[in-house]
Amino acid sequence: MSEDFEALGHYIAAKEQAERIARERDMTLSTLNRLISNAVGSRSSSTIATDLDIAKARELLEKAAELNQNLHTIVQEANNYADACKRQKLEIWQIPTHY
Numbered sequence: 001m002s003e004d005f006e007a008l009g010h011y012i013a014a015k016e017q018a019e020r021i022a023r024e025r026d027m028t029l030s031t032l033n034r035l036i037s038n039a040v041g042s043r044s045s046s047t048i049a050t051d052l053d054i055a056k057a058r059e060l061l062e063k064a065a066e067l068n069q070n071l072h073t074i075v076q077e078a079n080n081y082a083d084a085c086k087r088q089k090l091e092i093w094q095i096p097t098h099y
Helices: 005-039 054-082
Strands: none
Touching: 005 054
16 A cells, blocks of 8 residues: 555645644743743832733733644644554643643
């Protein structure tokens, strides 16, 4: 049985796109993390708190959410071709959320 090169091309393109989206999402979340971290715990005798740019935080969170949804979509697309081209299916690790 020969390799399905059309499926392989789709798989590779989707995997590369997923990797780009994941990097962009991670950079967006890192920026959001810095924004929030800078607002936490910065006090002195005359400073009660550091202001948090809520609009910017919301913008970054919404961008991260959109990228996350796009990531799930493109990973599913890659996985639709994985079996046909005999490649490993991609996974998005689910972190337990029990805070």
